[in-house]
Amino acid sequence: MDDVLGWFTSGGGSFDHSSVGFTEFPDCGRGAVALQDIPEGHVLFKIPRELLLSTDTSGLPQLIGLTCWKEKMSVGWVGLILCMMWETAQGSSSKWSKYLESLPTTFDTPMLWSDEDLGELKGTSVVDKLGKADAERDFKEKLLPLVESRPDIFPSETMPIYYTLEMFHVMGSRILSRSFDVEKDDPEETREDGAADTSLGSAMDVDAQQNEAEPADNEESETVPDGDPEEDDDEASGVSMIPLADMLNARYGSENAKLFYEKDALGMVSTKSIKAGEQLWNTYGDLPNAELLRRYGHVDMLPLPNGDVGNPGDIVEIRADIAVDVLHTAAKVTKERIDWWLEQGGDDVLVLETDLEIPLALVSLVRLLRLSPDEWEQAVAKDRVPKPKLDGEILAVVAAVLERRLSEYPTTLATDLELFCDETMPRNKKHALIVRIGEKRILQGAFNKVRAQMELEAQKANGSKKRKVPSDDEADRSSKTRRR
Numbered sequence: 039m040d041d042v043l044g045w046f047t048s049g050g051g052s053f054d055h056s057s058v059g060f061t062e063f064p065d066c067g068r069g070a071v072a073l074q075d076i077p078e079g080h081v082l083f084k085i086p087r088e089l090l091l092s093t094d095t096s097g098l099p100q101l102i103g104l105t106c107w108k109e110k111m112s113v114g115w116v117g118l119i120l121c122m123m124w125e126t127a128q129g130s131s132s133k134w135s136k137y138l139e140s141l142p143t144t145f146d147t148p149m150l151w152s153d154e155d156l157g158e159l160k161g162t163s164v165v166d167k168l169g170k171a172d173a174e175r176d177f178k179e180k181l182l183p184l185v186e187s188r189p190d191i192f193p194s195e196t197m198p199i200y201y202t203l204e205m206f207h208v209m210g211s212r213i214l215s216r217s218f219d220v221e222k223d224d225p226e227e228t229r230e231d232g233a234a235d236t237s238l239g240s241a242m243d244v245d246a247q248q249n250e251a252e253p254a255d256n257e258e259s260e261t262v263p264d265g266d267p268e269e270d271d272d273e274a275s276g277v278s279m280i281p282l283a284d285m286l287n288a289r290y291g292s293e294n295a296k297l298f299y300e301k302d303a304l305g306m307v308s309t310k311s312i313k314a315g316e317q318l319w320n321t322y323g324d325l326p327n328a329e330l331l332r333r334y335g336h337v338d339m340l341p342l343p344n345g346d347v348g349n350p351g352d353i354v355e356i357r358a359d360i361a362v363d364v365l366h367t368a369a370k371v372t373k374e375r376i377d378w379w380l381e382q383g384g385d386d387v388l389v390l391e392t393d394l395e396i397p398l399a400l401v402s403l404v405r406l407l408r409l410s411p412d413e414w415e416q417a418v419a420k421d422r423v424p425k426p427k428l429d430g431e432i433l434a435v436v437a438a439v440l441e442r443r444l445s446e447y448p449t450t451l452a453t454d455l456e457l458f459c460d461e462t463m464p465r466n467k468k469h470a471l472i473v474r475i476g477e478k479r480i481l482q483g484a485f486n487k488v489r490a491q492m493e494l495e496a497q498k499a500n501g502s503k504k505r506k507v508p509s510d511d512e513a514d515r516s517s518k519t520r521r522r
């Protein structure tokens with residue numbers, strides 16, 4: 039760390055040497071530690087904007103020509119990846135050479151796993167979201183043609199060293215696990231509470247400065263993000279590497295420091311009092327293990343209220359088409375109704391959380407798919423999706439949906455729990471196993487709950503046919519659905 043810290047301070051960065059140290063943690067790699075008790079609201083370090091590495095600060099876009107750059111490199115991360123490759127190729131003459139030398143070159147993210155290891159993630163949402171083919175297409179169709187067309191900027195002898203597919207993945211992985219999105223355009227998009235917009239997937243969140251001594255400058259509002267290049271449009275130039283800020287690790291529910299922005303600098307500020315010896319934790323958004331693994335290459339394992347260990351933020355995604363399959367809905371009906379469902383703002387992916395509540399959207403969707411032609415016409419005329427009422431018949435369908443979703447994993451929860459005891463298991467396989475177990479516990483728990491409800495409904499129906507069957511606490515469950 040000494041080289042990069044020396045570079046950081048000589049470049050105008052400042053940090054509180056008496057409060058913050060950097061060290062190696064056994065489970066998380068490098069990170070920051072409190073050297074003494076730190077009060078809430080303390081500025082731990084400050085990064086001048088000139089030290090940020092982005093397509094705005096690198097000299098490469100100017101060299102290529104801004105018109106050509108905008109036309110060819112402004113969508114997604116390919117521009118920043120090329121800037122990072124080129125800055126690396128400049129060696130010590132790059133302003134960021136010490137910073138780039140300090141960054142990791144190997145990663146545990148599934149993007150770089152073998153097919154065999156990826157097979158361990160079957161059933162989880164990780165594989166579909168990897169985007170490896172898209173990334174490699176960007177390399178072949180955007181980056182390489184530009185690089186090959188400008189030998190004046192990218193000499194041929196540097197090609198096999200700095201502009202390879204392997205380097206492309208290294209830079210992409212650095213961005214995925216460490217970048218921030220520094221938006222410059224619309225100060226009106228700041229949230230009502232004054233914090234800048236943030237989104238999941240960023241290495242860390244950046245908020246508007248909340249320190250009274252240094253008030254937020256909304257004229258210069260910045261936001262964070264990003265984990266997904268495909269979500270970026272031509273404003274992707276906002277994706278930035280922020281030295282030192284990207285040195286903090288994160289753990290579910292542990293945030294005690296956060297990056298705030300000011301006009302000319304970004305400041306890492308304690309958000310709680312921190313005891314000497316404690317790690318400084320930023321937040322990656324308290325993501326489920328599937329997302330932590332996909333973006334950062336690690337998983338969170340914490341004690342859960344029921345005595346298990348896992349990630350309290352875990353979720354399971356259920357595609358709407360599983361409900362269609364389970365109900366054997368005819369293709370024409372499916373198309374018509376699903377299109378309408380989406381037009382109405384419905385979700386194509388339903389999310390189950392650790393509280394095991396059945397998403398109301400799933401219940402509405404199942405009811406919609408089961409409507410008779412007359413009822414369907416009425417729903418369209420009224421412009422209203424069916425109410426999410428869970429009766430015995432719908433419960434049975436929901437149980438079948440959960441069972442079908444569980445069958446997408448090649449192994450059962452019981453098998454996975456046995457495998458978990460194998461201490462010799464290699465890291466990737468272990469991580470995949472932990473993701474699977476977290477998801478299956480939710481699915482199995484929700485399935486058991488639905489079955490118990492079905493039994494209760496059946497008993498009630500037998501006991502008193504006239505008695506109205508109460509549904510779950512729908513108001514509570516309505517807060518548990520999500521849009522993708």
Ligand SMILES: C[S@@+](CC[C@H](N)C(=O)[O-])C[C@H]1O[C@@H](n2cnc3c(N)ncnc32)[C@H](O)[C@@H]1O
Nearest residue numbers: 065066067068215284285286287288289334336
């Ligand atoms: C923003 S960097 C943090 C600095 C990093 N530890 C380093 O050595 O450079 C994010 C990376 O740190 C690691 N990391 C962060 N939080 C972690 C945690 N709770 N457990 C394990 N690894 C973690 C992951 O490898 C992740 O991709």
